[in-house]
Amino acid sequence: MPFPTPRAFLPLRHATFRTLWLATLASNIGGWMQNTGAGWLMTSLDPTPMMVSLVQAASMLPVFLLALPAGALADIIDRRIFLITAQAWILAMALILAALTMTDAIGPWGLLALTFCIGAGSAMNFPAWAATTNELVPREDLVGAIALNGIGFNLARALGPALGGFAIAAAGPEAAFILNAVAFLVLIVALLAWRRPREARSRMPQEHLVSAMRAGLRFVSHSPAMRAAILRACTFFLFSAAVWGLLPLLVRERLGLGPEAFGLMLGVMGGSAVAAGFALPALRARLDRSETVFWASLLICVAMGILAVSTHWAPAALGMLLYGAAWITAGSTLSASAQLAAPAWVRARAIAIYQLSFFGVMAFGSALAGWVGGRFGVPVALGAAAAGGAVAAVLVRAWRIDAVAGAPPAAAETVAPTPEAPAQELQALLGEHSGRVLEVVRYCIDPAEREAFLKAMQEVRRVRLRSGAVSWRLYEDVAHPERWVELWAVESWTEHLREEARRTDWDRAALARAAGFHRMEAPPEAARFLNVVP
Template identity: 35%
Template structure:
């Protein structure tokens, strides 16, 4: 997972025209997002001094991704992704207009501010899985880590540019003009997406139901040992790491002049550190494994958070924010690449949405938790507690569930033979039974293989139940039972076969000792207990 082939250059994906257009549009959208976040956080610090209300700005921004992450991933796999992207661009542009009007008319309250931040987050929630699913379609697979690093660089360059622009505009003209600029950039992005002549997206003739589509994305991740490890690291990192950003407006008021420019300078320094790290990230990825990068990044973020929490000097805080930004992208990009490389194309948007739900849900929960802790014990002590738990938790996870470094070959492959039925049923569960005969000396190995690798593979592909049955009278006879929700779902499995699935099938057949291949029977389930 961590030893993906290195691209010729960190900038190689930008040579692809479609990726370049999407990247530039995403950069503009990210600048708008960070300007919106900085303006909203600073406005809240003016409306109320409460650490809880201030930290709730980050919660409101991230919560929509937690709520809508799974549905948005399912929609991205069912509908045309560019059309969804256009719709979300319209949404965030309209929200920027509403934010600007509320600020111009001086009707903004803490409650209204949080609602508007939440609405802006809705656009982010529906956009993230679409971008994650589009990217692998536009570039060669070996360039995927560099492409994801460039996307992270876009986010972090905007984290540098957005706060600077917001700070200058707020000081010179007022926060309402930040939202006016967001509106203008939103319209430019809308024009760019509307002018993109993109190839049509391949979709199933009869798409899955939305509820099942969401369940399948979650099921795939939960039955992948490597993806579960990535998910646990993501949750803990953002749950504890969110404390710094959530409470940063409070620290900014205690540093330097304590103005909007101070807050913007801290945010810009974080973005600058992330941007610098992006340029050397391919080299670091070749030198270190996934866990080594995650550990080093976590340690850097934890120590820089401690320093920012207790220093009273802007001269010290700025370099620490540079380190924090570099650490943030080192860990975030490493985990994101690991997640993307562990997903086949047919479920990539849904799988990545699970990762985004975990990331944003943990960030939203962390912001609220550490904001409340800051009310009780103060912002500096709350950040210190978060940083200590961050470093301890990631160290425990890396030791408990280490990255194996293996990469599954998820290249699409054709099934040897599609299933047939005299009269394909229109409804009802389909049960497939596969009978194996196994030599006595290989029975234990067969059982271990089937109950682990084979079971996980079958469940990842979308079946609703799986069993391995052993004959009580013939100890060499086993029956594998696979249950699908319908005949249509059963046939879909054969369109989703990857090279890794074929390798597992060959290994499974290698255990069979009968004179012919394993016997396969299919039934329509008429009733259940």
């Protein structure tokens, strides 16, 4: 009798997802080998804590700089071509780094520059790959696929550093760089074999990069679920990044061990993260997402405290074990919350902003830990990160990341007001370059329901601004308190047409609830006005 497939592996039933997942696993293993080689090479080129920690910062800083334009591009052009281009760039940079290392032509700043370039390719890749997951599996397997991506990433983190450490010991850091290039070549082949279905061509013009970026920023700034996920991620990764920046020095100087031990320490962390990934479904059955992140944040602070006082490999390995489990628990929970909070039209951009935020604070946290380590020593830097992380976890605990998925709440029977069709003689003025469009809805409200109506309109405001409005106002008639006027503006007629396509079921329910307060027999009057004066 065959054994049932574990739930964690169910998304691998889908052939395209399985192929790309395995190829991404190979590229992630190569990436961790590259990170291990770069960190260890810097301890030979310039072993100061600041320079060693800057290796980690250089790999993360590109995400802070490029994530938003990368996410916008991934939403408006073919993601398959975009992903292939990003992998080809990483492959080229990895080969250049390997060649310079083999010829002893690399210096500390050259290593940082090429690490930055490889990080730039990864920054372009991250939001596109995360947004692609929804295309590769049906909705019922989406959460499992997101979790499986996290398991794969941490499986790579378990294998990559260990393999990198042995490769460095056997043939030098250049061996790790060459193997990284080979791994990315595997992913390029898999992407070339992927036959992505053609998207239905929209009759509206394609979004431009700058306006697409603005739309992504507006969505995130007016989405409470996305803001909460970003805040919780920033406070978690800011302090936990200290380990990434200081681990090479901890292993080499405080523990007195070599590159094999460095790789094995990272392998212990990755193996623990993989094991925790399989245990997450049981944990989430007991705790909601917000509490899961809170307790994982405290656990990672305990891990950093153990590392701060370790002078022997055994307690240090225990610290890395706890660190890996806490890292995957918080990281995958936050990532799933961010992806579930973003609708399809803005998903890559929203994920990019989420990644921009936490990678930016990781780069800053790694560099800050290096500065503190240089001034006061590695144990003090790790201890301070542990204490700061615990305090931050308590301060942001009230920001909930739970209500970001599921069916929308029941809407009122009333539908949202619909404006009249535009006059035929004005059709020629309506398009991408029409200028701003002012939209108006007039309500007649029972004054006794004023407070409930205002509460409903706060959610309407968020809906309008998430969907593309650049401004929103609500006015009350001072002579007739039952009369209200809602006004909002969008950049062009094309952006107005995109509004409806961008609304989720949650958004439509919120608009219908607000319209349900209207007390006239006729529905609320809706109108649109074109700005004709420059």
